[in-house]
Amino acid sequence: MAAAAxxxxxxxxxxxxxxxAAAGSxxxxxxxxxxxxxxxQLLLSSGLxxxxxxxxxxxxxxxxxxxxxxxxxxYSSLLFKYFLAEGVVxxxxxxxxxxxxxPDSILKELPAPLLDEQRNELGEEATAVKSEDFQDSxxxxxxxxxxxxxxxxxxxxxxFGHYYDLSKTMSPxxxxxxxxxxxxxxxxxxxxxxxxxxSMNSAYGRLLLSIQRIISQEGFDGSDPQKKQKNIxxxxxxxxxxxxxxxxxxxxxxxxxxxxxxxxxxxxxGLLRKSLSACVITIPAHLIENKAIMxxxxxxxxxxxxxxxxxGSERETNPLYKDYHGLVHVRRIPQLNSLICDVSDMKDLAxxxxxxxxxxxxxxxxxxxxxxxxxxxKQELAGSAKLLSSGCGAMAIGKKHLDF
Amino acid sequence: MGEDKPCSRMNPTHREALxxxxxxxxxxxxxxxNPDWTRSRGEANPAPPAGGxxxxxxxxxxxxxxxPLLRSLKTACSLRGGSPAMFAELNELLNASPQxxxxxxxVDEAAAYVGVSDMSLLNAGDTRYYPAKDFWQFPTxxxxxxxxxxxxxxxxSRRERxxxxxxxxxxxxxxxxxLVHHFLSFYLRAxxxxxxxxxxxxxxxxxxxxxxxxxxxxxxxxRGQLVFLEGLKSCLDLWFGEQEEQSGKPSPLQFIxxxxxxxxxxxxxxxxxxxxASSDSWKGPVLLVDDLSVLLSLGATPVAVxxxxxxCRVVVCSQLKGNIVVLVxxxxxxxxxxxxxxxxxxxxxxxxxxxxxxxxxxxxKDVHGQIKxxxxxxxxxxxxxxxxxxxxxKIQDKNVTFFARGLSAAVL
Numbered sequence: 001m002a003a004a005a006x007x008x009x010x011x012x013x014x015x016x017x018x019x020x021a022a023a024g025s026x027x028x029x030x031x032x033x034x035x036x037x038x039x040x041q042l043l044l045s046s047g048l049x050x051x052x053x054x055x056x057x058x059x060x061x062x063x064x065x066x067x068x069x070x071x072x073x074x075y076s077s078l079l080f081k082y083f084l085a086e087g088v089v090x091x092x093x094x095x096x097x098x099x100x101x102x103p104d105s106i107l108k109e110l111p112a113p114l115l116d117e118q119r120n121e122l123g124e125e126a127t128a129v130k131s132e133d134f135q136d137s138x139x140x141x142x143x144x145x146x147x148x149x150x151x152x153x154x155x156x157x158x159x160f161g162h163y164y165d166l167s168k169t170m171s172p173x174x175x176x177x178x179x180x181x182x183x184x185x186x187x188x189x190x191x192x193x194x195x196x197x198x199s200m201n202s203a204y205g206r207l208l209l210s211i212q213r214i215i216s217q218e219g220f221d222g223s224d225p226q227k228k229q230k231n232i233x234x235x236x237x238x239x240x241x242x243x244x245x246x247x248x249x250x251x252x253x254x255x256x257x258x259x260x261x262x263x264x265x266x267x268x269x270g271l272l273r274k275s276l277s278a279c280v281i282t283i284p285a286h287l288i289e290n291k292a293i294m295x296x297x298x299x300x301x302x303x304x305x306x307x308x309x310x311x312g313s314e315r316e317t318n319p320l321y322k323d324y325h326g327l328v329h330v331r332r333i334p335q336l337n338s339l340i341c342d343v344s345d346m347k348d349l350a351x352x353x354x355x356x357x358x359x360x361x362x363x364x365x366x367x368x369x370x371x372x373x374x375x376x377x378k379q380e381l382a383g384s385a386k387l388l389s390s391g392c393g394a395m396a397i398g399k400k401h402l403d404f
Numbered sequence: 405m406g407e408d409k410p411c412s413r414m415n416p417t418h419r420e421a422l423x424x425x426x427x428x429x430x431x432x433x434x435x436x437x438n439p440d441w442t443r444s445r446g447e448a449n450p451a452p453p454a455g456g457x458x459x460x461x462x463x464x465x466x467x468x469x470x471x472p473l474l475r476s477l478k479t480a481c482s483l484r485g486g487s488p489a490m491f492a493e494l495n496e497l498l499n500a501s502p503q504x505x506x507x508x509x510x511v512d513e514a515a516a517y518v519g520v521s522d523m524s525l526l527n528a529g530d531t532r533y534y535p536a537k538d539f540w541q542f543p544t545x546x547x548x549x550x551x552x553x554x555x556x557x558x559x560x561s562r563r564e565r566x567x568x569x570x571x572x573x574x575x576x577x578x579x580x581x582x583l584v585h586h587f588l589s590f591y592l593r594a595x596x597x598x599x600x601x602x603x604x605x606x607x608x609x610x611x612x613x614x615x616x617x618x619x620x621x622x623x624x625x626x627r628g629q630l631v632f633l634e635g636l637k638s639c640l641d642l643w644f645g646e647q648e649e650q651s652g653k654p655s656p657l658q659f660i661x662x663x664x665x666x667x668x669x670x671x672x673x674x675x676x677x678x679x680x681a682s683s684d685s686w687k688g689p690v691l692l693v694d695d696l697s698v699l700l701s702l703g704a705t706p707v708a709v710x711x712x713x714x715x716c717r718v719v720v721c722s723q724l725k726g727n728i729v730v731l732v733x734x735x736x737x738x739x740x741x742x743x744x745x746x747x748x749x750x751x752x753x754x755x756x757x758x759x760x761x762x763x764x765x766x767x768x769k770d771v772h773g774q775i776k777x778x779x780x781x782x783x784x785x786x787x788x789x790x791x792x793x794x795x796x797x798k799i800q801d802k803n804v805t806f807f808a809r810g811l812s813a814a815v816l
Contacts, residue, residue, distance in 0.1 A: 212644055263660060266701065269636060270637065273606045274606075274637070292739045292741070292742070292743070295743075296700070299697065299698075338801065339616075339801065339802075340772075340801065343767065347767060
């Protein structure tokens, strides 16, 4: 224990993979985590097993996951709630920070976890839909037999990563044993009107002080060797960088202090690296006009995932995307303790929100069932037919439609 | 140096295609083919220099002939039978070996135009000359940390001084930190005193990777060979620890919290750690900076960053005859103008540029990117062009393999 405490104070050494068997069993006692074979860090589930696949197994302890919000913030807040709900189910401590809504109301709206019998029911629905490709051995497309499958449907039972039902909220009994801390900016501003923060936006400074206080008081940085049972702190910060935090990077091209957010992320990175915690931050990247800031923020974060929803854009009615609600861009994957990072082969990802489930899948184009060979839409065909009939032969040839 | 210039060497695949005999006939007379020169291991030159141990050639090496491009591994791989480690192929490409880390590129200091800190002053014609010996005392004028344009004063006629080398590592669309790990283990193996300013990751991250490459950072720190500045930790101490500030020495990263945006404290730290004490027996000093772009994110102005590098070059490269290796991020269509300014300026002043880029065509499992090695021979002002070599690489768990473009495992 003393060695682990000393190691944790030193850096990430205590929780990294150690070859001794005794230390290995100590690692496994932290609930809700599993060690990664790639880089020896502990992994947490993000609440969404398909996102865990994309991130290479999960969120590593001590790292930061940055989610670039979609246009109306709807889907990113779903991911945020998944992360916190996973913390509740695994028994981790929570720290929720927001300037927009009170953390109490965020925590009241967490989705309910799927229990076993409900999961089977959902699994039957899902398999009924895609029964044609769920075969033990493929007879015709046998070359596709060995393609990796993404875990989108809850057919397999996993102890790491749970499925949640978005139509129900989590019952308060699940919540009772959980220790959680909150930071609601208007409340903090009224409690302590003046706090000395140096050369940083005062809201960010207060948030850092609050996080550091919780980490050191609750012993997440290994400073309290008496604690037998180690636990993880899940930190969730909503809409960082927005105007409500007192930062004007989202509303002006030449903000007053462009370094506040990056300094905050740097100090937060230091805090995360030396404690047993993981952090998810959602940031309204589409509002930040100065793209240099987003590049620096991306470089300072470990994992960056961007969500692009189709609400309100022309892609909503595009038949190619009719099955999905948005795209997922993985901008950065962490490189921890090794020369290589765990880059997955799947680069085109999309998400969809079914009635109860939110999944991230590989983007599949729907099959082209029209009777023309090319993918021209019906309007183009009608247009060229009109031109042919009116005698402008030269213009009709310019169109792609060739019909001999 | 008495060796062939790289540009006059023919690409080994072309040489095979034209069926020319290879440059270095092996000791046992096997001529010709080298179908996969990435796997061949160099054999000692027919006349090895005295004192270099020759590794006995394995059966594998005998089958595949030496490539004319590969330098002999007489020094790099014959390290007391230890693990090959630290990217032996990169050592060959850079013509470097741990036994002679201090052979810098011969830079004509008098002609090197260094450190334009304030372009407006230059345009106004107000360039102040600082004589060489006074340069490393900080001027006590109001703008204390070198905010004026300065140029090396040429004391005598053009003479070549063997100074240290300034190597710039830049990456675009990919992560070039594997080069930092390479240089770290390379210089530690060579017995140099290393000051590592690690701003982005924690100590254990570097330690774990260095152990894979055969070097222990904790042991190096204990015997005084490595001075490690862990940026994350010292930033935390600075931010949250109020008591230590008054008592101990000032934090090297104090520019984050103070309003002054110069990096003088960081420079003082580097100078103190690399100035050799009387009991030191290390070979030349080396400064390694992991990610200069982070300094810009933390509030330093680009001018301050360039000044810091300028002062470090003066002290480390010229005064102490050491080397500097710096990693920066860049992007061609980046909107971060401050970063691009720093990167372009450093490119003009560096002796060796290793530019790591992700492939323009996208992600590939077998080729992780391409590396462009530029030796700034033009700085010597002998009328030659810079030598540019382009290779592709693939990163593995403990090693990085380099190969010519188009010869990756995906294609062959």
